[in-house]
């Protein structure tokens with residue numbers, strides 16, 4: 001009850017701030033994006049990989065058609081940029097100019113993970129470590145001043161592939177033979193800590209870290225580990241300790257970096273994924289892809305039929321969400337309904 005009242009107050013406060021801000025311009029001078037396919041906006045188009053989606057029906061609802069976004073329309077960073085009132089496109093790193101390091105770059109890559117080996121069976125990908133190296137080179141070559149870097153927003157979505165395309169995959173991966181769920185989560189969080197430190201050293205002071213969603217409820221994992229119905233409970237159980245430890249890691253960063261006004265927030269994609277919330281939001285198909293996916297695959301088959309009522313589907317293909325679901329996530333993250341300790345709006349103000 002108290003929790004609900006607090007959230008309602010927070011919502012009212014956030015709405016008031018948004019209205020007050022409405023008369024002003026862009027909320028941050030720059031926006032940097034790191035992560036996997038959920039955030040990729042075209043980096044993988046330039047790589048030798050099976051994880052690329054620059055073909056129809058991807059982008060069927062996007063103004064520029066198939067751009068390499070793993071969705072039918074806008075992805076989460078697109079909606080975040082909109083909330084930030086950024087009027088230009090954040091370019092994918094593989095096509096960004098040095099000058100664009102002053103206003104924002106998207107480094108995310110489909111298949112990327114915290115571990116270098118993750119998704120190796122798919123081909124090339126830009127791991128999280130390599131994304132940070134690319135960011136370092138870009139801001140240094142461009143000479144972006146530290147005073148500006150600390151005002152930028154940084155969003156990160158990484159970790160899903162360390163489960164989907166590593167732990168829950170057979171050969172060449174051996175992680176599930178060597179680690180329990182808890183040990184694997186610890187192992188991943190250890191690398192996450194050092195990568196977050198690197199970003200901090202590079203000037204990041206407003207950071208939103210997205211947790212891993214209920215991967216056991218993706219059509220892909222329902223088919224491979226869930227017996228074809230419900231959710232794959234084992235997969236969700238594996239992801240839970242990772243999210244818990246990631247949330248704790250964010251608290252740790254908030255404690256140690258309080259002196260220089262750094263702010264980190266955790267975006268919980270796991271807890272809000274439940275049938276009642278989906279129903280309230282108008283999502284009626286929560287366990288099937290909207291596009292045609294061939295048996296044993298995860299991405300949409302090229303030029304095959306898609307569902308007409310895309311706003312009712314949570315999943316676009318067998319792992320990635322629809323534009324409609326992406327929009328809901330961003331609205332909730334800006335309002336503080338799925339973030340801890342603060343909303344993305346408060347992070348950037």
Ligand SMILES: CCCC(=O)Oc1ccc([N+](=O)[O-])cc1
Nearest residue numbers: 036037038050051110111160298
């Ligand atoms: C939440 C998923 C993050 C991600 O990068 O997922 C992918 C999973 C599979 C493929 N693929 O098979 O090509 C690509 C991305």
